[in-house]
Structure formats: C-alpha cells, structure tokens
Amino acid sequence: MSVELRRARRDDAGFLLDLITGDDTRPFLGGRAGDSLEDVLADIDRSECEPDAFGWFVAEADGERVGSIAFHRVNERHRIAEAGRFAIDPRVRGRGLADEVARAFQRHLLVELGFHRVELQIYGFNERAIAHAERVGFVREGVKRRAYLKHGEWQDAVLFSMLAEDFPQATR
Numbered sequence: 001m002s003v004e005l006r007r008a009r010r011d012d013a014g015f016l017l018d019l020i021t022g023d024d025t026r027p028f029l030g031g032r033a034g035d036s037l038e039d040v041l042a043d044i045d046r047s048e049c050e051p052d053a054f055g056w057f058v059a060e061a062d063g064e065r066v067g068s069i070a071f072h073r074v075n076e077r078h079r080i081a082e083a084g085r086f087a088i089d090p091r092v093r094g095r096g097l098a099d100e101v102a103r104a105f106q107r108h109l110l111v112e113l114g115f116h117r118v119e120l121q122i123y124g125f126n127e128r129a130i131a132h133a134e135r136v137g138f139v140r141e142g143v144k145r146r147a148y149l150k151h152g153e154w155q156d157a158v159l160f161s162m163l164a165e166d167f168p169q170a171t172r
Contacts, residue, residue: 002061002062002100003059003060003061003066003097003100003101003104004059004060004061004104005057005058005059005060005069005101005104005105005108006057006058006060007047007048007051007055007056007057007058008043008044008047008056008057008058008068009044009058010041010044010045012044012058012065013037013040013041013044014037015058015065016040016044016056016058016068017035017036017037017040019067019068019087019089020034020035020040020068020085020087021035022090024090025087025090027150027151028123028126028129029084029085029087030084030121030123030148043056043070044056047070052073052113053072053073053076054070054071054072054073055070055071055072056068056069056070056085057069057070057105057108059088059097059101059104061092061097061100064092065089066088066089066092066097066101067086067087067088067089067092067097067098067101068085068086068087069083069084069085069086069087069101069102069105070083070084070085070086071083071084071105071109071118072084073115074119078116078117079114079115079116079117080115080116080117080118080119081109081113081115081117081118081119082118082119082120082121083105083109083118083119083120084120084121086098086101086102086105086120086129088101098132099132099135099136102132102133102136103136106118106136106137106162106167107167110162110164110167111164111167115164116163116164117161117162117163117164118138118161118162119159119160119161120133120138120159120160120161121144121157121158121159121160122157122158122160123148123150123155123156123157123158124143124155124156124157124158125155130158133160134160137162137166137167138160138161138162139160139161139162139166140158140159140160141159141160141161142158142159143156143157143158143159144156144157144159
C-alpha cells in the first residue's frame, strides 16, 4: 500500500473526530487535539488559511482514509515546526502504514515547506510511539520530566527532533 498525505477538508471532520477521540487513541494524544466537531472544523479551516504555519493532514492508502498527522510552526525565523496528532486508524494498524505516513510528513515539512527542524514530544509511557519515532529517523534529545498532567498524574515527555540535513531529500 502506498500512502499519500493531503490537507484535511471539512468532509474529513467526522473521520478525524472519531480518530482523535477514540478510546485507543485519545490517551496518547496531547491536549491540543480538540474533542468536538467545532474544534475539528476550526482546525481544518486554520490549516487551509495558514498553510505555512499550521497543517492538519489526512493520510490515505489506496483511496481510504487511514490516519492523521499535524504540525504547527513554533519559530518562524529559525524554521522550526512541532509535529503532533499522529494517529493511525485502529482498523489498519500493523500494516506498516505509520512509517510511510511519518516519512511522507517529514518530506512535506523539511523539503516542500522548507522547515529546518521538526520537533515532537511523546509521553514517556507511550513506548510504541517512542520506538516508532526512532525507527523513522527522529533523534531523541532528552526528557522533560513530569511536564504534563495526563491521566491524573504528571507524565514525562520524551523530546525528539529531525533536522533537514537528517532527511536525505532535503537540501536546505
């Protein structure tokens, strides 16, 4: 299966809301992901209006929606983006799609949009996501200890980055 990314559209709102609020996804996402249809639609509109500063993408495989991923620009001058909302539909997990989605996203940010650095933070308890980040080339930079209140407890955040020079097709 080949994966393609495209900006989320308003007709994706139901899929995205179900994906990010699902019982097996929501516990692993940060607080920026909204939990209402209005929040999702607002973020889709923002993605369309501010394409260089914010983006929410739908991943498709063989024409079927299989996941999502997003970014927001955290530093314009230094061309730094932070990734998030990475989720693969539970119906298609285990097929290797996550790696393809991540690499397509890295290419989009580092090559097409020209970011110098992509950062991400993963809850310390999310061992699968940590292993995935390392597998697709993100470099572990450290840990923000007890940084976020999640599930009623303070959680560590494992910090990762990828630089344009880390991605083979980036020439900036």
